[in-house]
Amino acid sequence: MTVVAKILQSKPEAAVYSIGPSDSVFDALRLMADKGIGALLVMDGEAIAGIFTERDYARKIALMGRTSTVTQVKDVMTSAVLFVRPDQTSEDCMQIMSSHRLRHLPVVDNGKAIGMISIGDLVKDIISEQKYIIEQLEQYIVGAR
Structure with a gap:
């Protein structure tokens, strides 16, 4: 089983891409588009204040009639941030992601954000691991004979 550090x-x-709580949602969206990512950590100095995702935008800006240029990230971010440690397994992560959607x-790591993993990262890792196991079984x- 792969650990998060290897992923x-x-x-x-x-x-680790981040944005400040007082920055505009538009700035967050621009950064996400530039980097080709679907989420940003919201950092207040060195502390994680929240996470802003494409889902936050869709549900809290677009559907509520807000404007991304004047709305601050802190007004729409998800404040309760779940995280994992580098020594946790891909299976641990899948369980957390599945149960909390x-x-x-x-x-x-040691109170500092060192990265972000996505469901796509986990799927890629799990497929790679299963492919390796299949190859080993075929060789066996x-x-x-």
Whole structure:
């Protein structure tokens, strides 16, 4: 089973993208579009204040008739942020994401955000792990003849 640290290492860019609570939702959306990501950590200094996702935009801006250029991130972010540690497994992450209907999980080590994993990262990792197991079983079967 893969641990989160290995998943982070396999990502092409391990940067933690964030936005401030007082920044506009428009600025958050621009950053997300520029980086090709679906979520940003909302950082108040070194502390995680929340997370802002595409889902937050769709449900709390678009559907409520707000304007992204004047609405601050802190007004629509998700404040209760679940996170994982680098030593947790992909299975742990899938359980958390499934039970809480999340698509992104920050990775925190010693109180500091060190990365973000998505459901796509986990699916890619699980498929890779299953492919490896299948190859090993095939080699075992062929070798046993």
